[in-house]
Amino acid sequence: MNVADFNKVPGHWILAKMGKKVLRPGGKEMTLKLIKNLNISQNDQIAEFAPGLGFTAKLALAQNPETYTGIDADPDVIRRLNQKLAKNGTVTFHEGNAAETKLPAESKDKVFGEAMLTMHADHRKSDIIREAHRILKKGGLYAIHEMGLHPDKLDENIKAAIQKDLALAIKVNARPLTVQEWKSLLEQEGFTIKTTITNSMHLLKPLRIIDDEGFFRTLKIMKNILFNLHARKRILQMRKVFSKYENQLNAVMIVAEKI
Numbered sequence: 001m002n003v004a005d006f007n008k009v010p011g012h013w014i015l016a017k018m019g020k021k022v023l024r025p026g027g028k029e030m031t032l033k034l035i036k037n038l039n040i041s042q043n044d045q046i047a048e049f050a051p052g053l054g055f056t057a058k059l060a061l062a063q064n065p066e067t068y069t070g071i072d073a074d075p076d077v078i079r080r081l082n083q084k085l086a087k088n089g090t091v092t093f094h095e096g097n098a099a100e101t102k103l104p105a106e107s108k109d110k111v112f113g114e115a116m117l118t119m120h121a122d123h124r125k126s127d128i129i130r131e132a133h134r135i136l137k138k139g140g141l142y143a144i145h146e147m148g149l150h151p152d153k154l155d156e157n158i159k160a161a162i163q164k165d166l167a168l169a170i171k172v173n174a175r176p177l178t179v180q181e182w183k184s185l186l187e188q189e190g191f192t193i194k195t196t197i198t199n200s201m202h203l204l205k206p207l208r209i210i211d212d213e214g215f216f217r218t219l220k221i222m223k224n225i226l227f228n229l230h231a232r233k234r235i236l237q238m239r240k241v242f243s244k245y246e247n248q249l250n251a252v253m254i255v256a257e258k259i
Helices: 011-017 027-038 055-061 075-085 122-135 156-170 179-188 206-213 215-226 229-244
Strands: 045-049 067-072 091-095 108-114 136-149 191-200 249-258
Touching: 011 156, 011 229, 027 055, 027 108, 027 136, 027 191, 027 206, 027 249, 045 055, 045 122, 055 067, 055 075, 055 108, 067 075, 075 091, 108 122, 122 136, 122 179, 136 179, 136 191, 156 229, 179 191, 179 249, 206 215, 215 229
Parallel strands: 045 067, 045 108, 067 091, 108 136
Antiparallel strands: 136 249, 191 249
16 A cells, blocks of 8 residues: 555555554444444345445355445455455455446345445435445345444534644545434435444544554554554544543444435
């Protein structure tokens, strides 16, 4: 992974460059709950939007689905994941847009994506959710794991300040929503909510990093950060924003059914 300019690259790629594998707002704990609640079986044809480093893809593939398709807009991601995880035509990764996957309608039993809807404007969120609905079979499940805001009636001025500070810190136009707003987006596109779970947004807290990465990998990550001034500056900036809004930021996992 080539990070040419640490001042401009999105924050999650800096963390990945430092060795972090779990880049989800609710941590590994929330991702494991997502996989559990999807209840993937050997008969399922599944798809993942924006698999990134492939952490969740590996967890999903451990359930031995009939087929797995990963869709990501980054050609480097697709090349790397095809080299690492592709298998006999049953596990494939394709470069594409999550809002227009070109997958056949009603072809998937389960679809999921993590930490990617947050990075889009609300109308683009709806486009992606609508695409998940299109490619799912009736009764199929769609799971998301995203950054959230609370309480549900959070002051709009505070919400705008959070979005502005996040965008400056992580260099992505992050637009987290309240739990109720996430639910409403899904329901507006024809889903019914089955499961909702929240967790603290402690992506850069030491205890969360150890839980996500393990003790020895955490030491390696910390060493990498210590010896990279530019990465350290950006990560401290992100951590400052996360700490500033700790009482308003959370992580949300929702499993919804196509009705």
